[in-house]
Amino acid sequence: MAKKRPQSKAGKSQLKDGEIPVVGAREPCPCGSGRRYKACHGRAAAQAVTELVQRPFEGIAGECDWIALRELVPAATVELTLKGGLPDGVPSVSLATVLPMAWPALRRDDGSVLLALQNDTSSGDLSRDLADTLQRALEAEPGSPVAARRVPADGPRLQDVLDPDAAFEPVVHSGFEFWVPDAENATAEVSASLERANAAAIPTTRLSGVDAAYWCETPEKNHLRWVMPHPEEQLLDALARLHAAGTSSLGEGTRLVGSFRAHGLMVPVWDLPSAMGAEECEKPAAQFAERLVEALASDAPLTGDERRARGGLTNRQVTLS
Numbered sequence: 001m002a003k004k005r006p007q008s009k010a011g012k013s014q015l016k017d018g019e020i021p022v023v024g025a026r027e028p029c030p031c032g033s034g035r036r037y038k039a040c041h042g043r044a045a046a047q048a049v050t051e052l053v054q055r056p057f058e059g060i061a062g063e064c065d066w067i068a069l070r071e072l073v074p075a076a077t078v079e080l081t082l083k084g085g086l087p088d089g090v091p092s093v094s095l096a097t098v099l100p101m102a103w104p105a106l107r108r109d110d111g112s113v114l115l116a117l118q119n120d121t122s123s124g125d126l127s128r129d130l131a132d133t134l135q136r137a138l139e140a141e142p143g144s145p146v147a148a149r150r151v152p153a154d155g156p157r158l159q160d161v162l163d164p165d166a167a168f169e170p171v172v173h174s175g176f177e178f179w180v181p182d183a184e185n186a187t188a189e190v191s192a193s194l195e196r197a198n199a200a201a202i203p204t205t206r207l208s209g210v211d212a213a214y215w216c217e218t219p220e221k222n223h224l225r226w227v228m229p230h231p232e233e234q235l236l237d238a239l240a241r242l243h244a245a246g247t248s249s250l251g252e253g254t255r256l257v258g259s260f261r262a263h264g265l266m267v268p269v270w271d272l273p274s275a276m277g278a279e280e281c282e283k284p285a286a287q288f289a290e291r292l293v294e295a296l297a298s299d300a301p302l303t304g305d306e307r308r309a310r311g312g313l314t315n316r317q318v319t320l321s
Contacts, residue, residue, distance in 0.1 A: 052124035056263055059164070063229065066168070067263045069097050070263065072216075074204060078169060079095075080095055081162065103116060105145065106145050107142055107145075122148065122151055126263070131155065174201070202217065205277075226269075230296060235268075237302060240302060240307070247291055250284035257316065258313065261317055261319040
């Protein structure tokens with residue numbers, strides 16, 4: 001059997017937890033314990049990085065729309081407002097659903113920044129990953145993309161860098177021409193990526209009368225996908241009350257078919273006739289929102305029919321994240 005490696009005793013020069021730098025996982029921990037970093041202070045750092053944050057967008061304006069743009073909307077942009085204003089040389093910062101070549105972010109030639117939302121993340125906290133990418137994009141050279149990296153466990157989050165009082169107003173696009181100021185003169189690589197992305201994009205429209213509801217068109221039928229801010233159990237009860245009463249639809253030929261679960265919130269989904277466009281959804285959606293408010297306010301026990309309706313809705317949930 002191999003002999004155990006002797007552990008060196010911590011000397012008087014031990015560092016405080018807040019002063020310990022990040023080193024390689026197999027290197028000696030800088031605290032002086034004699035153990036490898038991964039078995040000492042690196043253990044807590046690794047756990048902080050991998051621990052899943054259920055609601056990464058909680059506390060920032062437009063949480064429901066952030067989720068929709070992350071999971072449901074192909075092409076959209078939102079102008080972001082930073083705490084303390086924009087740095088010198090950065091005329092604007094915009095959130096984008098996706099960027100060419102799956103770049104996490106892009107600093108354009110004019111200094112403006114595009115931050116991509118639909119990218120793989122290196123930690124369990126999407127908010128921290130995006131804030132790290134944004135900060136690096138603000139410091140990048142104009143005309144260069146920002147690469148992905150593993151973010152520090154103690155780095156800032158979106159909640160720390162975005163102005164909490166600024167409006168969050170998504171603009172949904174029919175294609176990805178917003179990638180480049182002059183799409184006709186884009187490089188061959190970017191043009192090819194643009195063409196592929198446009199071909200795969202599902203036509204999508206954000207309703208104007210209610211928050212975070214998105215109509216989309218598919219070959220067989222249309223859908224309305226509506227991200228809602230209410231606690232899941234309370235929302236399920238309310239939807240069950242409406243479903244049992246026959247008032248959960250958005251009109252003739254429509255049907256509440258289930259829901260997604262994404263980033264800590266629920267996204268009810270309706271099937272719509274192929275002839276029902278986004279404009280035709282506006283009035284029924286507003287009327288449904290009024291019925292939902294009443295159902296959410298009820299604290300009466302569910303009836304037998306309502307419990308069965310709730311069970312059916314629960315069985316038709318799909319978790320996206």
